[in-house]
Amino acid sequence: MKSNFTKASGRNLHVLEKGQRLPRRYRSDAIYATIGSEIKCDQEIFDSYSYEGWKDIHHDLLIVCAAVEYADRRWSRARRKWARHIHVTIPVLELPIWLDANVQQNLHGTLRHLTGDEWQFSFVQNENGETDKPRQRPLFPKQYKEFAIAYSEGLDSLCVSGLHNENDVAVCVRVSKHKQRCRKGERPFDRLPFDVSVKPSAEDSVRSRGFKFAAITAIAAHLSNVSRIIVPESGQGALGPVLLPLQNIYPDYRNHPTFFRRMEQFIQTLLGIGITYEQPRLWYTKGQTIAEFLAKPGVKASQIIDTRSCWQQRANVRIDGKLLQCGVCAACQLRRMSLHAAGIEEPSEAYTVTNLKAEQFADALPKQNNFKVTATLYDYGYMGARHLQQLSDFAAEPDRALRPYVFELAEALGASMGDIQMHLRDMLRRHSEEWATFAAAQGEQSFLKLWTKGGRHG
Template sequence: MTQLVFHHDIEQLKNLPNGVIPVHLYGVGNKKLQIANIGNKVLDEVKRLSIEPSDVVMDFLTIALAVTAADTFVLRKDTANGWCRSLSITLPLCQPDIWQANKTHLEQILHFLSGDIWQFNFQAGGKLPPQPHKLNSRAKLVDLRNKGCVCLFSGGLDSAIGAIDLLEQGYSPVLVSHSYKGDKSRQQMIVEKFNQSRYANQFSQFNAIAQPHLNNGGATEITMRTRSLNFLAFAVVSAYALQEVIQKEIDIFVPENGVISINAPLTSLRVGTLSTRTTHPYFIQEIQKLFTAVNIPFTLKNPYQFKTKGQMIAECKNLPLLRQIIPDTVSCSHWKRKNQQCGVCVPCLIRRASLHYAGITNDAQYEFNDIRQILINQDRKDDLFALIRAIHQKNDRNINQWVLQSGRLPIQQLNQFANVFVDGLNEVEQLLIANQIL
């Protein structure tokens, strides 16, 4: 079991036993002493909300950062099966007793999310909530006045639709972003178009980035199955501040089409944690239960759980604006390699199918603009062929059992989950027929 020890006081991380990974929380670490760090600039962003988080909300942010650090610093390839890691995390919190009572549930949620074995050792003495910037400070504050909800905003097509639909319904959201390198510029392109529309001054933004650094020259893990936990933590911090300002219950919207959310394995080789579960209904359900148990009083909602991406586009409440925004959005799982969407991965193919379904032709440029080129590229055709196999099987397989392979689902809604999965495959099928691949 790999041990990681976290603390906001770097002095507490010196002289640890060999093999233990020391991680400086909310600090800069120390390259000379090989002390890793995460969250160096997060508290500066939290202060811009002008509201001091509660201890429990602060603890959830601390836990999320620790999980992201462990997920980044420990390589899967070094494990016995090349995937499942055993991770022991020693972490000081403001309210360790509350989290200790819910430790087993948290560990189970993270196991579902990442496929790893998680073990927490919560201690007293956690990082206290930061004192917020005041209204008369020079810092640029997040304007929470007259805002009504929080919405995750990644710069992807689904989150853009989610934001537009909320704005059209008069929700005035706080758009929360985990601004990885490259993502922020995409997010700002979309926001700029919002500001040029009638939505100007009807929303606010909260951006933060975890920035884990190992500081020992070693390689880091790139699968990042737990990245959604940081995203949710930033949303929770924002929701707490908003609740304190408007004194109403706050919803956190997680806009994601049902096909990607369920993420049913397309082939037998893709079963399990080789597929991401960041918005899977079971994960969202269990996080909601955890929130209730620790008194984080916000409701997570995905309005598009039973919609395909194509249906989301076609039913968008401001389609003219969405048409302008589409080329700025990113769906690709590999786009940072060449700063361009590949056009051949499953998310790209689902995106292209959804635009075809909605009759929209203005899109971003892809590495493979002609889908037929994928057929003759030996190294890049796996995802396309996996989708083709799934399309051929959809009329013969038990769809309810198929969608359950990615994780538990509410039995009373199982037919709805099955229907949206098949509808998504149908959208891809129509794209491939139009391109004479099927």
């Protein structure tokens, strides 16, 4: 397949097999990552995936995911140009499948749409062949499963799983590299089977995470003999990053229907199976999803509070060594407004920045002497508030402003533009109402209220 760039582009990653040494004539302009070193595969977790139906192509797909993540994190983007040209060489067990033109075309197209980069792959034969061994069986003896769902500690995961998994019919796939508290139905896919160590890790956008999560969930679905995958993200998280890209950067399609249609085509050509990614909460706000789950018999507010939305793990979200949620990033603000809309009040110690009613951002910070505020924390908070406010303002835009997004969604969902227009506007209107109510509850003099108006102060 022809490409519009060459290996001399300077972003060349060569993945080496476990124990393989650098070639004598290695490329000076290439980066080398070895399976077992920079790409660390946990054999125990790999074995937990290794049930009847496990194939070498599944192993290959996991290594491809790891290689893509490594390359995505290894090279930073230019200030004035988002797209990078990346070439990756990967050893695979099922070489003829990966050399198929349709597989490569769908792989390139899926990653280009997701990351905004140009990708080229060279596949070589993996000589180890170390996956040929007896498989555990069966995966779910005498159990009926209907769908797979990517699961995390987040609100959407808990609520959507609770809404659709009444009779334990879900195959829950834990999309984390860490072993966390297990909830009902999560095993055997309770951790990601690989970790990528990138030094230096020059790029933090890591759009390829969406590919990794979608691919691993597809593997779990294949092994479990289900064809449906439920994506738990609610409307603001799925559509907001495309409707309003942050600082005019390439839109974030990780939870957008257009990405999942491309992913379905790739999985079809690679694995030969028809899998669908469904988004039952696409036209609902996170607040509506929480409220609907809370209305179920036996559900307690404490279950909902006992989740994590903040993605930050740095020192600026730790107090006395305890990891908290920051309270002001876009994810935390969306969480807080959604819980407010559902009538749930969290304990004050849930966040690093608790008091959103303070007049100055500095007054809302923890008073512990060992807490060090960073400019990053402030910037995340300000930009998060502006994004949620702009998404709220978007609800008042005329139909012609929504039309490009409606067309894209209608094509991906196989629905009429009229129906999509109605659903999208309803979701945006609901978000606008929830955000306005939440912001007003903080008071007219709060720093959050000032942020929503575009003002900044520390």
